[in-house]
Amino acid sequence: MKAQLGFCGGNSGDPIFTEDFGAGTNNGPALPAGTTTYNFTAFTPNDGDYTISSTTNYFDWLSLQDHTPGDTNGKAFIVNASFTAGEFYQRQVTGLCENTTYEFSSWLINLQPANSCEGNSIPVNVRFQIWDETDTNMLAQGDTGSIPGTGTTVWEQYALVFKTEPGQTSVILKMRNNSNGGCGNDLAIDDILFRSCGDNVTISTAANEASLVVCEDQGGVSRTLTATPDSSVFSTHAYQWQQSTDQQNWTDIPGENSAILDTPLVTTTTYFRTKIAEDVVNVNNDLCNVVSDVFDITVLPIPAAPTSNGDIMVCEGELGILTVATQNNYTINWYDAPTGGNLILSNSQNLEIGVAGTYYAEANSTEIVCVSTTRTAVTLTVNPLPIAPDDMSTFICEDSFTTLDAEVENVAYQWNTGETTQQIDVTTPGDYNVVITNANGCSTIRNFNVEQIDLPRIDNIISDGASIRITTINDGNFEYSLDGISFQPNPTFDAVEGGFYTIYVRDNTDCGVVTQDFYHLVIQKFFTPNGDTFNDFFEPDGLEVFSNITISIYDRYGKLIKFGNTNATSWDGTFNGEDMPEDDYWYLIKADTAQFKGHFSLKR
The missing domain is CATH 2.60.40.10 (Immunoglobulins)
Structure with a gap:
């Protein structure tokens, strides 16, 4: 007798008994008489009650759907445990095969939210038992152990493996509540299942393939399949090979009763398996046999050529993105020719490129090389940019x-x-x-x-001896003139006779001319009264333009040495008939309303 829960360690047969408790929005119906000692209610189940319902939204319980996949308003067996631990469900399962191993399984969930009953919620703890048809010999049992209220809405599956005895064709399933009722110990059960349990049987080829994927253009394939049981349950083996196109409806292959199958030529997706039993008498009895793993021969259809999302135009220097669409998430490879050619990009629906031309997209299966028979052309046109002169x-x-x-x-x-x-x-x-x-x-x-x-801005104009010097406030490529006709880049004019002048300054880009009137008085920086007839007199040049002139000359101590007027504006370097010594002397010239002063040197 097995004393703990556990799943079939090998392959299982098709379900021979199922109980999913039906579907509908009305609670019930009640279980058959003798199935449970609990009270049925079509309303809220109190302690010691049960209901068959598509909702668990009672008290503060979790609200969840039943377990059965695909059910609409599917129902489950809802149990509010009695205050006293004990059996709450039994069901006889008939039509079994004698001396055969089976797996019982069921899905179960604790309906209590986390931290219920102030953290003292009684956990769910269920014992599953399998008895012989006389209800005197227990074949197997196992406990779920404590299942606390965690608040999860995920159902958990529990299983128990047992073996019928010789001459035994039915068993009794019992479920016992190991915990007393009270605050907690509230559960739901769904999808009770019985199926045969046998060896773990693998299917493979000589090349150790467990499945095969081919392209439709290969024209059909076949394989030699070998079933290999692990003999964990069966001591002898009888076989019946089957095939299917949908893994739902299986057809026996006549005469194929050995461990080896040479498959027919496969041109469309086909699945192969074998039924196995210990005795040839039971191999076709689905209550007694098990089925092997399935060997898939998947024949992929040739992909249709991708669909172009349109030709693209871009401007020179830009990248264009060529795109195509495809069915079934095929991969896309891009080439530079409708057939053959060079692979440009693989596994992308988008081709980013800047070179004008026509490119070709080919669809390919994601599993194997299985390509479309044609490629889809997508054209990139690169338009020239306008040609503009340089900046x-x-x-x-x-x-x-x-x-x-x-x-x-x-x-x-x-x-x-x-x-x-x-x-x-x-x-x-x-x-x-x-x-x-x-x-x-x-x-x-x-x-x-x-x-x-900018126009020139004259800062200052000065006379420097016989030279005229011009400075500007701003810098520039300026040109200078004394007559407005002849211009020079040098702001200094040398050997200019004294007199009134108009000073012209312009930028050499011919942006305009500024002018300023200027009186140029030529004052010698020194004179040499030595009788050689060259520079013997201090005589300013340019005073002739004035009507009234006085000139005063002083030594370094401020003593007046010479005073002259309009008719006597020169000095010979003497004072009272005596030659004055070499030294610096100062002058003050008043000419009409103008006044000039400065110094010069006398040299012998």
Whole structure:
């Protein structure tokens, strides 16, 4: 006798008894008489009650669906344990085979939420027992052990393996509550199942294949299959091979009763298995046999060619994304030719590329090489960009404007100023650009850097001996003139006779001329009264333009040495008939309303 729960360790047969308690929105019906000592209720089950229901939404229990897959309003056996532990279910199962191993299984769940009964919820604990048909000999039993209320809505399956005795064709299933009732010990049971249990039987080929996947274009395949039982249950083996196209409906293959099967030629997906029993008498009795693992020969249909999502146009320098769609999640490979050619990209529905041309997509199975018979063409057209002149730098004169020209015709223009014409006038320096877009929607950008040329601003004009020196406040490529006709880049004019002048300053970009009147008085820096007739007198040049002139000359101590007027504006270097010594002397010249002062040197 097996004394613990456990599943069949080998292969199982098809179900020979099932109990899923039906479906519907009304509770019930009650179990047959003698099945349970609990009270049936169509309403809320109290302690010692049970119901057959599609809902568990009683008290504070978990609300969940029954276990049976695919049920609509499927029902389960709902039990609120009695205050006294003991048996709460028994059912006779008939039509079994004698001297045969079986697996009983059932799904069970604790309906109590976590931390129920202030954390003292009584756990579920069920004992399963299998008795012979006389109810005197227990064949197997096993306990679930304590199943606490965790709040999970996941059903758990429990199983028990037993073997019928010689001459025995039915058994009695009993379920016992090992815990007393009270707060907790509330459970649901569903999908009670009996099926035969036998050896673990594997199916393989000489190449040790456990399954086979081929492409439809191979024209049909066959294999020699060998069934290998592990003899964990059966001491002898009888076989009956079967095949199916859906794994639901199985057909015996006549005459195939050995451990080896040479399959027929397979052109569509077909499944193979063998029924096994210890005795040839039982091999076709589904109450007694078990079935092996299934050997799949899957024949994949040739994929249809992908569907193009359309040709693509991009602009030069951009990448185009060519895409196709396919059924059944086939992989896509891209080539550069409708047949043969070079593989460009594998396993992608999208091809990102920047080279113009037609590319070809081929569908392939994800399991094996099984490709579409044709490829789908998708074309990438790369349109040229507008050809624009190089970026340029230019200038504007102060308080003026300049015209910027995209220099491309028959296109659309979008300046960063918001204007949309080929040419724009700008009055301020800065960076400008125009987006030039052709009829294909392709764009290029031309940039302009505009600098401002400021007018010269004269800072100072001085006479330095016979030279005129000009300085400006601002820097630039300036040119200078004393007559407005002849200009020079040097701001100094040498050997200029004294007199009134108009000073002209301009930028060499011809942005305009500024002028300033200037009186140039030529004062010698030194004179040499030595009688050689060269530079013998201190005599300023340019005073002739004035009407009234006085000139005073002082030594370093401020003593007046010479005073002259309009008719006597020179000095010979003497005082009271005596030669004055070499030294620096100071002058003060008053000419009409103007006044000039400075110093010079006397050298012997």
